Ligand SMILES: NC(=O)c1ccc[n+]([C@@H]2O[C@H](COP(=O)([O-])OP(=O)(O)OC[C@H]3O[C@@H](n4cnc5c(N)ncnc54)[C@H](O)[C@@H]3O)[C@@H](O)[C@H]2O)c1
């Protein structure tokens with residue numbers, strides 16, 4: 001029996017694959033390499049280059065590899081891109097998730113973990129945001145994920161099927177052992193972009209929006225270390241199997257950092273000051289996204305190890321240096 005990781009060649013997915021392999025758990029990856037890299041996963045992990053919208057291919061993989069659980073990372077995930085290309089986002093994130101969930105049901109896969117996002121909440125009324133806050137996404141990206149959560153909830157009502165919708169806040173950092181990290185080309189993510197700038201690979205950092213209703217006027221996010229996030233998935237898989245129930249949980253630490261605070265952390269880590277330019281807000285960006293994070297800890301026993309912005313930045317930077325030599 002094996003776990004199928006969709007999007008396993010992407011940033012978070014490749015850390016998940018390593019975490020499963022570190023525990024000797026049979027793992028299979030499907031990825032269309034839209035933004036991921038085949039070299040990011042160990043050569044001995046079965047890898048199928050294909051699309052999660054391809055139902056016939058999924059039927060075959062589920063049968064041949066005796067898939068028992070699916071962790072579904074494959075998606076398009078850049079908030080401003082989703083504003084520019086809503087239909088592309090609904091296709092890749094919602095329509096293709098429907099195809100995958102349908103294949104899971106056909107193939108008798110009973111355990112399903114879905115990568116949802118803080119973007120389902122939009123601008124929250126209460127911060128830190130509890131899981132029962134209303135879902136009011138500001139972007140097609142957030143809406144595409146909220147729709148998939150709804151499909152999972154409805155599916156679990158009528159099939160022998162248990163799911164977790166994990167609402168990740170801002171995932172950052174890299175494998176503490178330096179084996180993998182975020183390799184996304186032209187990444188828009190703040191910490192990665194700032195590390196690239198500090199290493200001289202970008203000319204400057206833009207700060208998108210200085211007039212938000214936040215302490216310093218810049219956007220506030222809850223940055224979670226990618227290794228803590230993938231450990232949470234292992235805890236969640238056990239929880240779903242043991243309790244035969246569903247779970248909706250935020251994945252974050254419950255503490256927010258502003259854009260300016262993050263840039264200061266990157267400057268601290270490198271000792272390099274880099275040019276910073278204030279720019280208008282980006283479309284679809286909320287002012288604040290900070291998780292109420294007790295539910296995940298209380299239900300699954302998840303215990304984060306890397307709740308420290310300096311550790312997150314140090315690991316991201318170490319990977320960026322490695323990647324610079326690789327390319
Ligand atoms: N990075 C974050 O801060 C963050 C926060 C919240 C949620 N998420 C979610 O986590 C998941 C993983 O994000 P990531 O940062 O690793 O992104 P990523 O782009 O690095 O990884 C996504 C992977 O999925 C693959 N993929 C995309 N569409 C596919 C398709 N139709 N069929 C097969 N493979 C496909 C890509 O090639 C890539 O390898 C996504 O669902 C994203 O929405 C990410």
Ligand SMILES: O=c1ccn([C@@H]2O[C@H](COP(=O)(O)OP(=O)(O)O[C@H]3O[C@H](CO)[C@@H](O)[C@H](O)[C@H]3O)[C@@H](O)[C@H]2O)c(=O)[nH]1
Nearest residue numbers: 077079117118119169170188189190193206207208219259
């Ligand atoms: O060059 C940059 C990049 C980002 N930002 C700001 O930094 C914050 C974080 O931005 P970014 O790293 O792009 O992440 P988000 O737009 O918050 O989205 C991430 O976090 C979401 C969950 O909160 C996920 O769903 C998305 O997939 C993931 O990309 C925001 O205020 C941005 O406006 C800048 O000011 N300059």
